Amino acid sequence: xxxxDDDHVLEYPIPSPAALEPPxxxxxxxxxxxxxxVTLPSGDTATLLTRYDDxxxxxSDPRFARxxxxxxxxxxxxxxxxxxxxxxxxxxxxxxGHQRWRRAVGRWFTAKRMAALRPQIEALADELIxxxxxxxxxxxxxxxxxxxxxxxxxxxxxxxxxxDRDRFAHWSDTLLNLTRYDLAEIRRSQTEFGAYMTEHVxxxxxxxxxxxLSALIAGSEEEGGLTDGELVAxxxxxxxxxxxxxxxxxxxxxxxxxxxxxxxxxxxxDPSLVRTAVEEVLRFDAxxxxxxxxxxxxxxxVADTDLPPGTTVVCSMAAANRDAxxxxxxxxxxxxxxxxxHLTFGVGPHSCLGQALxxxxxxxxxxxxxxxxxxxxxxxxxxxxxxVEGLAVGxxxxxxxxx
Amino acid sequence: xxxxxxxxRCCGAGQCVLLAPDVFDQRDEDGIVVLLDPAPxxxxxxxxxxxxxxxxxxAIEIAEGP
Numbered sequence: 001x002x003x004x005d006d007d008h009v010l011e012y013p014i015p016s017p018a019a020l021e022p023p024x025x026x027x028x029x030x031x032x033x034x035x036x037x038v039t040l041p042s043g044d045t046a047t048l049l050t051r052y053d054d055x056x057x058x059x060s061d062p063r064f065a066r067x068x069x070x071x072x073x074x075x076x077x078x079x080x081x082x083x084x085x086x087x088x089x090x091x092x093x094x095x096x097g098h099q100r101w102r103r104a105v106g107r108w109f110t111a112k113r114m115a116a117l118r119p120q121i122e123a124l125a126d127e128l129i130x131x132x133x134x135x136x137x138x139x140x141x142x143x144x145x146x147x148x149x150x151x152x153x154x155x156x157x158x159x160x161x162x163x164d165r166d167r168f169a170h171w172s173d174t175l176l177n178l179t180r181y182d183l184a185e186i187r188r189s190q191t192e193f194g195a196y197m198t199e200h201v202x203x204x205x206x207x208x209x210x211x212x213l214s215a216l217i218a219g220s221e222e223e224g225g226l227t228d229g230e231l232v233a234x235x236x237x238x239x240x241x242x243x244x245x246x247x248x249x250x251x252x253x254x255x256x257x258x259x260x261x262x263x264x265x266x267x268x269x270d271p272s273l274v275r276t277a278v279e280e281v282l283r284f285d286a287x288x289x290x291x292x293x294x295x296x297x298x299x300x301x302v303a304d305t306d307l308p309p310g311t312t313v314v315c316s317m318a319a320a321n322r323d324a325x326x327x328x329x330x331x332x333x334x335x336x337x338x339x340x341x342h343l344t345f346g347v348g349p350h351s352c353l354g355q356a357l358x359x360x361x362x363x364x365x366x367x368x369x370x371x372x373x374x375x376x377x378x379x380x381x382x383x384x385x386x387x388v389e390g391l392a393v394g395x396x397x398x399x400x401x402x403x
Numbered sequence: 404x405x406x407x408x409x410x411x412r413c414c415g416a417g418q419c420v421l422l423a424p425d426v427f428d429q430r431d432e433d434g435i436v437v438l439l440d441p442a443p444x445x446x447x448x449x450x451x452x453x454x455x456x457x458x459x460x461x462a463i464e465i466a467e468g469p
Contacts, residue, residue, distance in 0.1 A: 060461070102414070102431035110429040111417030338454035349414055352457040356417040 012038035013290060014315060019396055020259055022286035026050055026319040032231025035305040038314065038378040042176050042233055044072035046293070046312040050319035052326035054303045054344070058313055060348035064294040065093035071295040072312035074392075079303070090233035098349065100224050105234055106210050108157075114356040118364050124149055125368040136263060137402035138379035145369075146399065148249035155341040157357075158235060159211025160200060167196070172243045178290070179390040197235045201228070212238075216242055216344070246358045248388070248395030250365055253281040256333065259382035266335055267398050268374045271367065277335040278362045281343035284333050287387055287394035288318040316362055317343040345398070373403045405466040406455075408438045412462040419454035419463060424465050426451055427463075436462060 006076045014023040028035050036048045049055050058064065065090075092098045092202040099115040125145065125377035132144040151169075155162045174181050174189035181189075186196065201213065213235055219225045226234060255262045257277070267273055296311045307313065345352035352358070378385075379400035388395045407427065415434035419427035426447055428437040443451055455463040 101436065106415040106434035107430070107432055108434075109417075110415065110434045111420035111433075112429065114417070115421070339453045341457045345416070345459060347459040347461075349460070351414050351416060353415075355459075356421070359421070 009045075009233075010036060010038045010048070014385070016286065018383055019387045020286060020382060021116065022318070023321060024321060026316070030319065030323055034303045035307070040072055040228050041075050041312075042073035043326050044074075044312070046072045046314045047307060048314050048316060049302065050323075051303065052320040052323035055315040055317055055320040056347055058246055058300070058302060059292060059315055059317075059343070059350070061294075061300065062094070062349050063298060063311075064296055064300075065098070065350070066293055066295070068092070068295045068297055070310055071293070074290065074293065075266055090229045091237065092230075094147060101226065101230060101234075102224055102349070103352065104219055104224065105216065106239075108215060109353055109356055111356045114360040117236050117357075118360055120362055121149070121153060121364040122368050124152060125365050126372070129368060129372050133373075133403075138400045139402075141254055141399040141401045142247075142251040142396060143359050143398065145248035145365065147247045147255075148184070149250065149365060153357070153361060154239060157212050157242070158238060159204060159209045159213055160235075160239070162195075167192075168239055168243060171196075172240045173391075175240055176244055176392045177390050178392055188189065193236060194232060197232045197239075201231050226288055228340055241354055243359075244391065244393040244395070245354075246361050248363060248393055249285070249358070249398045251396045252279070252285055252287060252368065252394070253362060253366065254376075254401070255378070255382070255385060255396055256281050256284060258376065258378045258401070259385075260333075261377060263333060263335060264370075264376065267366070273335050274363055274366050274370065276338050278359060278366060279332055279340040279342065280335055280337050281319045282339055282344040282362075283327070283337070285318060285321075285394070287396075288344065289394035290314070291316045291318070292350075292393045314350050317346065373382065375403045376401055377403070404442060404445075404451065405468065406441050406451060407464045407466075408436045409460075409464070410435050412460045414460040414462075415428045416459050418457050418459070419459060422454040422457075423447055423459065427454065441446040 014025050034051045038046055038048045040046055049058060092101050128148055130144045134138050135144060151165050152162055171193040172191050174186050203230045204214045216226055216231055216234065220231060267277055292315045294313045294315060296307055296309055296313060300307050300311050321344065322330045345355040357394055364402050379402045386397045388397055413436045415429060418442055419436060420429055426440045426443045428439055430437055452465060455465050
């Protein structure tokens, strides 16, 4: 294990001893080195924050956005990864421009609109569990349920054909992978993805449907509506966000609940805990991926330390979610925890736009699973679960289960 | 209990609507919070407190009182 001290520059992301366990460095950093210098996969330097109050402070500060010219590059190639991509840069990052974009898109992701999708999502979960059952145990819950469900939901929302999902999966992977692809592959993939979405937006403009993109296009004619470039980038961003995040979270959620099977049994005995259980697995996720970068365009004082302008800060929401100053029994999973102000979706003006959708999907899947497969258990010891490596979004390679 | 909301801070996460739908709603045109009831009845207080605690934009303020 890498010891945290003043002479040692940590490499980030920090490797973990086990798929569902946090790196021991998190606790050391929170208590001993809350403002830590780290080296990113690109070789660039950044400042890592791990305490609840500090992460919340920086993410809530409306002056700071993900990136700007001069920010540290995240990944090992020149493109700089998803946070610095053309797609991310086509959307307004701060201030009024960001707020205009956010509200134009956010109106389609309200709690009520997402709750209205729930019966449809539950019916889909039911169907996918039928397929899982007929595949026979042991089966991979990620491949049968975790991945297909959110992909189908986001494709349906955007009105893109589910049959193109293999292409989306590839484009999404090249954008989110920090280490696996070379620059030529990433560029080719981004160009293809941009061309696909441009064509899709044009087709929806010509023949509008009942979907989100058609609605955004209709809204683009009004004052404050999205530009063509923003429409394409928004479609791409939503497709990528809808692909990897919830898909991986379903696998991790079920993995965490089965790793200590008394958790699962408690849910089976009392399914009314599903809502708070979902919040608690979101808080407890030790494998969330990269965290959230912020580029300081002005100096800021964080944890009694002056950070100069030009600093790239990496916020570890997952480390902050285990901060004992913010949560009683922070290292214990409490399925009834309430309130649970975890930082997994971020906070402030950039907090996750799709969080009501993610919550609806996670709650729907868990409700249906607990009802349909109460005898569910891991088909391998939890210690044998393996992480997907190198992705900006954390996940398990597979989740073998039986019932 | 007196509730106030800050529309400028609101990021439209919708947690308040899920927790206390009798007190909070979101506008159709931009997803921003609408306060339905600034003085909610006592049986809703716990849900309203939770909504304020988990609001990612810290856009809900509560003044406890008679």
